Amino acid sequence: xxxxxxxxxKTLMALQGLGGKASVEDIAEKSGLAxxxxxxxxxxxxxxNLVKVHERKWNVATLNEEGENYAQYGLPERxxxxxxxxxxxxxxxxEAAREAGLDASLVPIALGWLKRKDWGVxxxxxxxxxxxxxxxxxxxERLLAKIFESRTIRVDGLSRELKEALNVLRGRKLxxxxxxxxxxxxxxEEGWKTVKKGLEIVEEVTQLxxxxxxxxxxxxxxxxxxxxxxxxxxxxxxxxxxxxxxxxRAREIFLEMGFTEIRGPLVETAxxxxxxxxxxxxxxAREMMDTFYLANPQxxxxxxxxxxxAVAKTHEDGWVTGSKGWRYxxxxxxxxxxxxxxxxxxxxxxxxxxxxxxxxxxxxxxRVYRNEQVTYKHLAEFHQIEGIVVDKRVTLRDLMGTLKTxxxxxxxxxxxxxxxxxPYTEPSAQAVAYHPKLKRWIELCGMGIFRPEVLxxxxxxxxxLAWGGGLERLAMIELGLDDVRLxxxxxxxxxxxxxxxx
Numbered sequence: 001x002x003x004x005x006x007x008x009x010k011t012l013m014a015l016q017g018l019g020g021k022a023s024v025e026d027i028a029e030k031s032g033l034a035x036x037x038x039x040x041x042x043x044x045x046x047x048x049n050l051v052k053v054h055e056r057k058w059n060v061a062t063l064n065e066e067g068e069n070y071a072q073y074g075l076p077e078r079x080x081x082x083x084x085x086x087x088x089x090x091x092x093x094x095e096a097a098r099e100a101g102l103d104a105s106l107v108p109i110a111l112g113w114l115k116r117k118d119w120g121v122x123x124x125x126x127x128x129x130x131x132x133x134x135x136x137x138x139x140x141e142r143l144l145a146k147i148f149e150s151r152t153i154r155v156d157g158l159s160r161e162l163k164e165a166l167n168v169l170r171g172r173k174l175x176x177x178x179x180x181x182x183x184x185x186x187x188x189e190e191g192w193k194t195v196k197k198g199l200e201i202v203e204e205v206t207q208l209x210x211x212x213x214x215x216x217x218x219x220x221x222x223x224x225x226x227x228x229x230x231x232x233x234x235x236x237x238x239x240x241x242x243x244x245x246x247x248x249r250a251r252e253i254f255l256e257m258g259f260t261e262i263r264g265p266l267v268e269t270a271x272x273x274x275x276x277x278x279x280x281x282x283x284x285a286r287e288m289m290d291t292f293y294l295a296n297p298q299x300x301x302x303x304x305x306x307x308x309x310a311v312a313k314t315h316e317d318g319w320v321t322g323s324k325g326w327r328y329x330x331x332x333x334x335x336x337x338x339x340x341x342x343x344x345x346x347x348x349x350x351x352x353x354x355x356x357x358x359x360x361x362x363x364x365x366x367r368v369y370r371n372e373q374v375t376y377k378h379l380a381e382f383h384q385i386e387g388i389v390v391d392k393r394v395t396l397r398d399l400m401g402t403l404k405t406x407x408x409x410x411x412x413x414x415x416x417x418x419x420x421x422x423p424y425t426e427p428s429a430q431a432v433a434y435h436p437k438l439k440r441w442i443e444l445c446g447m448g449i450f451r452p453e454v455l456x457x458x459x460x461x462x463x464x465l466a467w468g469g470g471l472e473r474l475a476m477i478e479l480g481l482d483d484v485r486l487x488x489x490x491x492x493x494x495x496x497x498x499x500x501x502x
Contacts, residue, residue, distance in 0.1 A: 005224055006204045007033055011041040011185070012050065016195045021186040042185055050191035054184040059155040059177050061166060063147050067174035071148035075141060076102055076110035080127075081119050081134065090128035139165035147175065236496045243383075243487050245500065246475045247365055250385060253409045254363045257402070259387060262362045264347030266369075269300040271335040272346040275311050276353075277424040278453040280326040281334045285342070292340040292369050299336040307353060308332065310457035321452040340369035344386035345424075345468055352388070353458040363387035365471060376483040383471035385445065390464050396427055399447055399465040403431050407444065412477060415444075422446050424454045425466060437480050445469020 004012075014031035015022060022030075028038045045051040063071060073079065083100035084091060091099070097107045111127060114120045117138070120129045137145075143165045147153050155177065158166060169175040187195065204224040205212065212218040240248070251261060274286055284290065302308050312330040313319035341347075344364045351362060368384045389402060400417050407415050414434035422428045425448025432441045447467035455464060472484050479498060481487070486494060 007037050008041040009199050012195050013199050024183045052186045056182045060152045060180050061175050062152050064176055071144045076106045077113035080110040084129050093127050140168050242498045250365050259361045259363045262351050262364050267338055268341045268346045270337045271302055272350050273339050273341050275335045276349045279423050290371050294338040300338050314453050314457055321456045323453050342370050343368050344384045348388050352460055356460050358390045358462045360390035385471050386468040388464050388466045390462050392462050394463050394465050426451050435477050
């Protein structure tokens, strides 16, 4: 008996009074305990080998709201049949429906089942009976009345005919099936020995209050013993989404490294998104299959005329950069088109147009949009990590060191830099990391030094180190994912299992 709590003692005593075996409901009634309290006690007593828990499952049928209505007032076809008998066996459908008191929504149902049960036929706008007297109640109607009377009925106790009738009622969506669990407790041999020794019911105190301590009553009351090793219920406290945690962490790392965050609008003109970055106006990436263009409004305003002219000349003949440009007639109308920005580099170049004096270290972590097919590794909407470093003597080696420091702080150790090509940087490279779960290298970001064709129009004369990459790929490595879509699937099980990022 040592360690038995009040509810467990009451359960044992009730079970003894009921002959050693009884249902949970009977035990709850005899002991005065709630059903849940008896079940909690049963789990503890079962673990101590004092009782056995017997469990049986069966399906029960209950009527839904429509089924209860039919049980009270009759099935629609029965009501229509009685109305037709009163009208002489044949009548217009509308007249018979009014006589039966059927709503318009029930008339097709009544007609269909009247014909299906061979009680009558439909002749155009009229219906006529095949019978001269009211047929006896069918199995479906008898079962409907039986369930209505007893509220619920066990399916396994039905005859073959009534089971077929049940399938008919379920097909008509009048009956719901629910699995019920019946539990019985039975005293074990050890349990009988325990109750025969005698059980004492002593009220226990579950909480040591200040009043008990001040009054000294704590010395006389029995304090409930708690098993601190027993497993408790799973608790899922509110927390930040894993992707938001990684965004927050990326921002904190850049801020620790001395960077300043910049933000910009989601909608940009093609000028800032493409033209200012020396991307030609006939580039395939600017077509509808790669870019989301706005339908209303379609165009926006261009910046200062001097800057626009410099960009236009650079595109057409290279202007003062020493480049030959793209050798076409630049269009201001094409540059005015509004797009959902395809990269945050649009905000970077816009920032450089008004901030030319080095040193500059800025970054952004924000949403971008690309018209791509959604797959396990691509999304149409995602986050991009973008940044630049502007100073007089910075080199590609400085950029590689900056990014390696950033990704190392994320716990990524296997980082390499491979040569690459990007239209607005030269030289260019890509930072890649080894994904332990996929067992392959994946690209983290593109990087390089802005070309003179990008910097000359905005008036920047120092080297500009730039990079940009998808945050979701970083999150896949951090969270051990092999499908980027899981980040946005709102899978509650995955969200609960995923720990807070370090």
